[in-house]
Amino acid sequence: MDESARAAAAAMDAADPLADRRALFRLPEDVVYLDGNSLGALPLAAERRIAEAVSGEWGESLIRSWNAHGWLDLPARTGDRIARLIGAAPGSTLCCDSTSINIFKLLAAALAMRPGRDVILSERGNFPTDLHVAEGLLGLIGRGRLHLVARADIAGALGPEVAVAMLTQVDYRSGCRLDLDETTRAVHDAGAVMLWDLAHSAGAFRVDLATSRAEFAVGCGYKYLNGGPGAPAFAYVRPDLADDVAPALSGWMGHAAPFDFEPGYRPAPGVDRLRVGTPPILSMTALHAALEAFEGVDMAQVEAKGRALVDFFIAEVERLAPPGALSLVSPRDGARRGPQAAFATPNGYAVMQTLIADGVIGDFRAPDILRFGFAPLYTRFVDAAQAAALLADILATGRWDRPGNHVRAAVT
């Protein structure tokens, strides 16, 4: 890395109002971690709380913990912490299940709200699980179809047959971000229900779900929320609808009185009805504690830092990389992007393997995309500078071209 880039990065780190947040995370000294959009880093509070919950709560209090340590309402309390980050009212967001399962539940609810319409509109490039779940649900109910269009054609595809638009705000490959208000308005103008996947939005930048008036949203707990591998996800229901939603997965924990053990199902009031079975307390405890890292944090600052990090990284990569070696896939305009940068390059997989071996962890998305996530709470400008310099060096020297680098692993 040249001295001027290092100095510029260090000056931006010194002026960063979120700089103190990094100390809340365990990050290996010798690694630049740019994959928090896939698996967030480990918050020290989560590490501490899991250990306490295992020995003190599970070990000592045993089953009494459901009451004594608030296990029973942990999904609601964790949901409330997430709600603040996505501009949702307390009581509107529940922490539960996986994103895939929450999509199933809310997609089913959305279809039931528009009985005369039977199209689920989504994007061809959406994350596959969203599309697979929709397909499975349509097969199960035996009616309807999934209509897939390119991102640019969403508005034009909103017709009278569309029951629900199921859209991911930030495209997982390119980082391209849809405007929440504008898109929701167009969907509502067409008479359809809006279901957002906020997997790459929650904890990444300012989201104002309440203002958008979107009916439903889901998102992951393990990306920018840092809840750990397989952390439970979240589901949001607009408060005026929460008492009317008919849960397709009607489990005993979503019953109005689970410990009355009634044979018939009566949904709990509000978003609690989206609960299904017993929550994964240890994982949820980790996520609940992880969310402390956002306490007192202004999401507008998170957004501004994510944008500045990515702008700086893109500028450095384009300044240093050999001409024509890669091309930017992410929008150049930071307002139209999540905090990630994607570059297309031939042999991207081998290039990423070399980067990882040299201590810069990003990821590869087929067919040719190098993806770098800049989680604003713990990523520094010096990390961006170092990663850009290393990437440019790997491309310039061609040292990615080693036999072992071309063998794809199961998880990329």
Ligand SMILES: Cc1ncc(COP(=O)(O)O)c(C=O)c1O
């Ligand atoms: C947009 C999006 N939705 C959903 C998921 C995953 O859902 P799940 O946590 O159920 O695996 C991901 C990432 O894995 C994603 O990027």
Ligand SMILES: Nc1c(O)cccc1C(=O)C[C@H](N)C(=O)O
């Ligand atoms: N959920 C993941 C997993 O269980 C293993 C590896 C990666 C993931 C991811 O989250 C992928 C991610 N949604 C993506 O945007 O590509």
